Amino acid sequence: MSAPGSRWFPPGKTLGGELGLAMKRVAAFGVVYPAGYEQALVGKYSREGVLYPHILIILGQPRINHHFFYPRALGRTGRLLDYGCGTGDNIRQLIRDGFPRERITAFDINRASIDLGFDLYRDREEMQDLFSISGTFPYGPAEFGMVYSASVVHVIADEGEFRTYLSNAWSALRPGGILFGSTLGLAEGAVRSPDGRGPPREQLAGELAVAGFRHPEIVQRYHVPHDVPGDKDNMCVFEFCTEKPA
Ligand SMILES: C[S@@+](CC[C@H](N)C(=O)[O-])C[C@H]1O[C@@H](n2cnc3c(N)ncnc32)[C@H](O)[C@@H]1O
Known part of the structure; x- marks a missing residue:
């Protein structure tokens, strides 16, 4: 379930999957993540929710x-x-x-x-x-x-x-x-x-x-x-x- 105030991810997309993809895109800009960082982020945003799921889906893709x-x-x-x-x-x-x-x-x-x-x-x-x-x-x-x-x-x-x-x-x-x-x-x-x-x-x-x-x-x-x-x-x-x- 999403945390209060957050919205749903569209069908076929999940918080964990989209966080992983966003991290890959951002890593291409040179950002380095320590071991366990992805699991920690998934835990944090599972609790807190994501206000605009679409923003996570496109994070790391500047327009x-x-x-x-x-x-x-x-x-x-x-x-x-x-x-x-x-x-x-x-x-x-x-x-x-x-x-x-x-x-x-x-x-x-x-x-x-x-x-x-x-x-x-x-x-x-x-x-x-x-x-x-x-x-x-x-x-x-x-x-x-x-x-x-x-x-x-x-x-x-x-x-x-x-x-x-x-x-x-x-x-x-x-x-x-x-x-x-x-x-x-x-x-x-x-x-x-x-x-x-x-x-x-x-x-x-x-x-x-x-x-x-x-x-x-x-x-x-x-x-x-x-x-x-x-x-x-x-x-x-x-x-x-x-x-x-x-
Ligand atoms: C869909 S997001 C787009 C964010 C960013 N511009 C991007 O392209 O990734 C819309 C953003 O507009 C902000 N927003 C909505 N109404 C606003 C307002 N009246 N003044 C300033 N920001 C607003 C929201 O808080 C949210 O961060």
Whole structure:
């Protein structure tokens, strides 16, 4: 049984199996695990549960470096905020790719996935200063040149909370700053099933415009990593990039 607050793993996947696979992927980045580490982690997360099983399933597979805006992001000045950072896979990739560490901040409303990232990467001591956790958005106006948002839009079910999220991103960006990221969405031409998640392209573009962003680029990707019953053929991943006017 899952611990309170955690969600189920999809059919065919188990906590132990996914932890083992995540450790193999992270080991490929050079992380070394002592004997017994895997059993200890399985014990810990069997007791505590995993808040977002899907995040464990993809842990060690950063997505930011596949985003169409990434080459441009690496060349920009200013600070970058990973807003809804989860395990921190993506900021670790930025550092591996030479983006200056002192210009990176990772924020989440929840500690669970950040701790999962520390447990897998074994780098709490050296990385914890980059992460910040709070129930309220802690950043002032125009602090960042870029805000990155990966798989956060589709987990925010409440419309008001989603608008607050976008408005926080807008406010935290300096004029000319860029919001980029990805979300599950409804594929072009698909009909939403009753339990569907993720916005159609027009809705995503509309919400970005309402928040004050301009010149959105939204690219549909067909790989659908989530196991969403009844919705598998309808869901896509949208990558987006949009600007706070200068
Ligand atoms: C599916 S996970 C994605 C994590 C990470 N961005 C990634 O791509 O692996 C969604 C994350 O968004 C965070 N989140 C949800 N609502 C948020 C909000 N309003 N502000 C900040 N983070 C939020 C959750 O706590 C969770 O860590």
